[in-house]
Amino acid sequence: xxxxxxxxxxxxxxxxxxxxxxxxxxxxxxxxxxxxxxxxxxxxxxxxxxxxxxxxxxxxxxxxxxxxxxxxxxxxxxxxxxxxxxxxxxxxxxxxxxxxxxxxxxxxxxxxxxxxxxxxxxxxxxxxxxxxxxxxxxxxxxxxxxxxxxxxxxxxxxxxxxxxxxxxxxxxxxxxxxxxxxxxxxxxxxxxxxxxxxxxxxxxxxxxxxxxxxxxxxxxxxxxxxxxxxxxxxxxxxxxxxxxxxxxxxxxxxxxxxxxxxxxxxxxxxxxxxxxxxxxxxxxxxxxxxxxxxxxxxxxxxxxxxxxxxxxxxxxxxxxxxxxxxxxxxxxxxxxxxxxxxxxxxxxxxxxxxxxxxxxxxxxxxxxxxxxxxxxxxxxxxxxxxxxxxxxxxxxxxxxxxxxxxxxxxxxxxxxxxxxxxxxxxxxxxxxxxxx
Amino acid sequence: xxxxxxxxxxxxxxxxxxxxxxxxxxxxxxxxxxxxxxxxxxxxxxxxxxxxxxxxxxxxxxxxxxxxxxxxxxxxxxxxxxxxxxxxxxxxxxxxxxxxxxxxxxxxxxxxxxxxxxxxxxxxxxxxxxxxxxxxxxxxxxxxxxxxxxxxxxxxxxxxxxxxxxxxxxxxxxxxxxxxxxxxxxxxxxxxxxxxxxxxxxxxxxxxxxxxxxxxxxxxxxxxxxxxxxxxxxxxxxxxxxxxxxxxxxxxxxxxxxxxxxxxxxxxxxxxxxxxxxxxxxxxxxxxxxxxxxxxxxxxxxxxxxxxxxxxxxxxxxxxxxxxxxxxxxxxxxxxxxxxxxxxxxxxxxxxxxxxxxxxxxxxxxxxxxxxxxxxxxxxxxxxxxxxxxxxxxxxxxxxxxxxxxxxxxxxxxxxxxxxxxxxxxxxxxxxxxxx
Numbered sequence: 127x128x129x130x131x132x133x134x135x136x137x138x139x140x141x142x143x144x145x146x147x148x149x150x151x152x153x154x155x156x157x158x159x160x161x162x163x164x165x166x167x168x169x170x171x172x173x174x175x176x177x178x179x180x181x182x183x184x185x186x187x188x189x190x191x192x193x194x195x196x197x198x199x200x201x202x203x204x205x206x207x208x209x210x211x212x213x214x215x216x217x218x219x220x221x222x223x224x225x226x227x228x229x230x231x232x233x234x235x236x237x238x239x240x241x242x243x244x245x246x247x248x249x250x251x252x253x254x255x256x257x258x259x260x261x262x263x264x265x266x267x268x269x270x271x272x273x274x275x276x277x278x279x280x281x282x283x284x285x286x287x288x289x290x291x292x293x294x295x296x297x298x299x300x301x302x303x304x305x306x307x308x309x310x311x312x313x314x315x316x317x318x319x320x321x322x323x324x325x326x327x328x329x330x331x332x333x334x335x336x337x338x339x340x341x342x343x344x345x346x347x348x349x350x351x352x353x354x355x356x357x358x359x360x361x362x363x364x365x366x367x368x369x370x371x372x373x374x375x376x377x378x379x380x381x382x383x384x385x386x387x388x389x390x391x392x393x394x395x396x397x398x399x400x401x402x403x404x405x406x407x408x409x410x411x412x413x414x415x416x417x418x419x420x421x422x423x424x425x426x427x428x429x430x431x432x433x434x435x436x437x438x439x440x441x442x443x444x445x446x447x448x449x450x451x452x453x454x455x456x457x458x459x460x461x462x463x464x465x466x467x468x469x470x471x472x473x474x475x476x477x478x479x480x481x482x483x484x485x486x487x488x489x490x491x492x493x494x495x496x497x498x499x500x501x502x503x504x505x506x507x508x509x510x511x512x513x514x515x516x517x518x519x520x521x522x523x524x525x526x527x528x529x530x531x532x533x534x535x536x537x538x539x540x541x542x543x544x545x546x547x548x549x550x551x552x553x554x555x556x557x558x559x560x561x562x
Numbered sequence: 563x564x565x566x567x568x569x570x571x572x573x574x575x576x577x578x579x580x581x582x583x584x585x586x587x588x589x590x591x592x593x594x595x596x597x598x599x600x601x602x603x604x605x606x607x608x609x610x611x612x613x614x615x616x617x618x619x620x621x622x623x624x625x626x627x628x629x630x631x632x633x634x635x636x637x638x639x640x641x642x643x644x645x646x647x648x649x650x651x652x653x654x655x656x657x658x659x660x661x662x663x664x665x666x667x668x669x670x671x672x673x674x675x676x677x678x679x680x681x682x683x684x685x686x687x688x689x690x691x692x693x694x695x696x697x698x699x700x701x702x703x704x705x706x707x708x709x710x711x712x713x714x715x716x717x718x719x720x721x722x723x724x725x726x727x728x729x730x731x732x733x734x735x736x737x738x739x740x741x742x743x744x745x746x747x748x749x750x751x752x753x754x755x756x757x758x759x760x761x762x763x764x765x766x767x768x769x770x771x772x773x774x775x776x777x778x779x780x781x782x783x784x785x786x787x788x789x790x791x792x793x794x795x796x797x798x799x800x801x802x803x804x805x806x807x808x809x810x811x812x813x814x815x816x817x818x819x820x821x822x823x824x825x826x827x828x829x830x831x832x833x834x835x836x837x838x839x840x841x842x843x844x845x846x847x848x849x850x851x852x853x854x855x856x857x858x859x860x861x862x863x864x865x866x867x868x869x870x871x872x873x874x875x876x877x878x879x880x881x882x883x884x885x886x887x888x889x890x891x892x893x894x895x896x897x898x899x900x901x902x903x904x905x906x907x908x909x910x911x912x913x914x915x916x917x918x919x920x921x922x923x924x925x926x927x928x929x930x931x932x933x934x935x936x937x938x939x940x941x942x943x944x945x946x947x948x949x950x951x952x953x954x955x956x957x958x959x960x961x962x963x964x965x966x967x968x969x970x971x972x973x974x975x976x977x978x979x980x981x982x983x984x985x986x987x988x989x990x991x992x993x994x995x996x997x998x
Contacts (some may be wrong), residue, residue, distance in 0.1 A: 209965070209966050210963075210966035210967075211964045211976070211979070212975060212976035212979030212980050213967055213972045213975055213976050213979075213981070214972070214975075215906070215975065216924060216925070216926065230966065233965075240963075242963075243963065246963070277654055284599035340800065362881075384897070400570070403599050429907045429908075429910060429911055430907060430910070432910035432911075432914050432922060433914070434915065435911065435915070436912050437879060457979065458903075459979075459980075460980040467894075470651070471865045471866060472911070474865060474866070475865055475868075475870070475871065475908070475915075476913055476915075477868060478868050478869070478870050479870065479871070479911075479915045479916055480914075480915055488652060489651070489652070490810070514722060527645045527678075527679065527682070528645075529645070529669075529675075530646035530649055530666065531646075531649055536649045536650070538646035539648060539650075539651065540647070540649050541647055542648070543651065543894040543895075544647070544648050544894065544895075545647030555975075
């Protein structure tokens with residue numbers, strides 16, 4: 127729907143000089159100290175130790191001594207939950223939704239409230255190291271359009287979903303029935319298409335099976351095909367949730383199968399992200415792999431809502447598509463650097479406490495998930511290899527002792543653990559420098 | 563050794579007005595919005611909704627709208643590891659020590675290096691929400707004295723240990739033998755006594771059993787009695803470490819028993835902190851309780867070194883003494899607010915993955931551990947109840963949305979998760995305002 131070619135032609139061509147680190151593969155961190163990263167019309171031409179003659183005419187932006195990394199990709203976050211991040215972490219998922227989340231999301235009927243809260247969300251996203259995000263809004267069409275406008279203006283590239291929910295939510299938030307939810311969705315999609323955003327795609331967003339009647343999911347599948355939309359939802363996050371889904375959908379072999387039977391689980395022409403997958407067993411994993419579904423691993427949220435630890439090592443061994451998400455406000459931090467650190471941390475605890483056959487994630491692997499892993503949802507995004515869209519972040523670690531960090535890999539590791547979101551000096555999204 | 567009376571007489575008398583939150587007990591969070599917290603000569607006189615007439619003559623420091631909490635108490639941290647925090651998190655304890663920690667600590671033979679690194683450590687501690695800390699230095703006497711001088715000048719109250727280690731360390735770090743380690747320790751203690759620091763106590767610091775010969779531990783026990791010193795060390799952190807200790811000390815029933823047999827495990831006149839206790843079973847726990855030993859729970863470090871999760875709920879149910887530590891640089895963050903959040907987080911994962919009979923820590927319980935729990939190592943410290951030493955921190959959360967945080971408890975929770983170390987406006991230690 128969005129013409130990214132427009133973006134590319136607006137993007138500049140230039141050379142960034144700096145200490146460049148990126149992933150080629152999950153175990154392959156490439157680092158070039160004092161390297162040259164070349165951008166031509168929005169795409170990386172690669173990283174060079176010496177600047178090739180053919181690029182010598184391009185303007186040079188000299189960030190010598192600063193770390194340059196690919197922009198981070200947040201595969202799962204909730205914009206309307208940003209305002210209450212870090213509050214109400216004493217409940218598990220279903221009670222947390224009813225007690226804290228739904229009442230807060232109901233406020234987004236009020237556009238003035240939504241504007242203040244969404245402006246703060248977008249400001250935070252812009253200042254951090256994230257360049258792209260896949261975002262839940264609320265059920266409200268006007269507030270969702272407002273969020274899309276703010277994100278479009280920010281320069282970030284995002285997918286934004288008006289949430290669908292026609293059951294098991296309080297009256298002041300739930301949509302009346304499937305029909306009105308679908309009508310609102312189509313109104314939203316038509317408006318979003320009409321606006322011709324360059325950076326901001328709509329994504330279909332049934333909240334999760336307990337919130338969506340069979341009729342609603344079927345209608346969304348129709349809209350998915352008609353508008354050729356990507357899909358995001360939640361999957362296998364919490365034991366009580368999974369038991370509930372089994373009751374609600376006795377037709378389904380497993381939780382993922384419920385989405386599949388409703389026509390909303392990946393496959394050709396339906397790129398899909400499922401957040402969490404904490405309790406996804408090998409059968410469900412095989413289904414996700416077959417349907418080419420992306421898992422958005424959200425370690426902070428899975429810890430804070432006491433959900434558990436997703437078997438990410440198993441997903442990677444199985445060759446599944448995996449990225450990372452902050453899942454604000456199940457996760458309290460909107461920082462993807464924080465998410466990288468948390469992914470490593472929980473994988474260590476899972477190795478120690480659950481399965482010593484599943485080695486912990488390395489920092490490189492988690493960084494891969496946060497860049498190229500999630501970035502591939504957009505195509506060639508999340509790396510500096512030639513041809514990749516030019517998402518790049520320049521980070522400042524001048525004030526940290528250099529004696530102890532004698533490689534770019536260790537400087538990157540330190541910035542991940544110290545959650546260096548506030549250290550962003552410059553940020554490029556698809557070749558365009560965006561204002562911080 | 564240190565005359566805290568000197569401190570008290572230097573401390574001012576005044577009233578702080580603000581939104582005051584503190585713990586009376588592990589489940590009892592007291593909050594008074596727009597309350598008056600009275601300090602007379604270094605001790606709290608309590609918190610009042612209306613200022614009692616008898617205090618109306620004291621100067622009022624008006625922090626209306628700002629959160630006022632007790633200073634946080636870091637029961638376990640390593641000053642010489644601050645410089646490499648966030649680096650080298652890919653190994654377990656014993657390999658991590660040999661690969662990263664010992665080579666870095668060897669640098670503290672160089673006083674110029676030590677000065678730069680320790681100044682950065684102290685600066686960070688001063689700016690955060692910590693008012694007291696129990697600190698490992700290195701084996702080096704001059705660098706340890708320098709650290710004590712810097713801490714004394716900072717206004718923080720600390721205990722600092724010159725580390726003892728006479729075996730299983732590289733030649734450039736290990737002390738030659740028990741005799742020379744003991745001689746250096748006595749030289750350090752004599753020098754520390756001579757300096758008459760007001761805020762900075764020495765604490766005996768055998769690194770851990772694998773680093774200390776039986777002869778060294780016996781000699782340290784003699785010094786402990788002679789100088790009437792507190793003791794700190796490490797206990798039951800990692801499975802390989804515990805197996806090694808069992809080999810090294812076949813005489814001991816358990817790891818803690820090795821310290822006991824060497825005369826360095828609590829009891830009358832020997833206040834003792836043991837860091838970690840991840841694998842402390844009920845027998846070892848009973849021994850710690852009997853000897854009134856403090857457990858310094860270090861959740862970040864235990865996660866990052868893949869050690870595991872300490873059974874803190876069990877310790878609390880057993881009525882043991884427990885505080886929190888940052889354990890820089892096994893833990894990457896020197897922030898005690900971060901440690902509080904991590905304590906809650908790992909307790910949720912332990913509940914979910916290990917023992918559903920051990921409910922997760924609440925935020926209030928973890929905050930209690932970080933204030934009154936650890937503070938009691940100094941006596942009446944870590945609360946605003948009448949008679950407690952006046953350690954207080956004023957935090958600014960003006961820029962965070964207030965609509966979502968309608969109680970002081972939820973504002974505190976949010977500041978804990980958002981790691982509000984950079985939000986400290988003012989800090990008092992034993993009644994004295996210290997420069998930030």
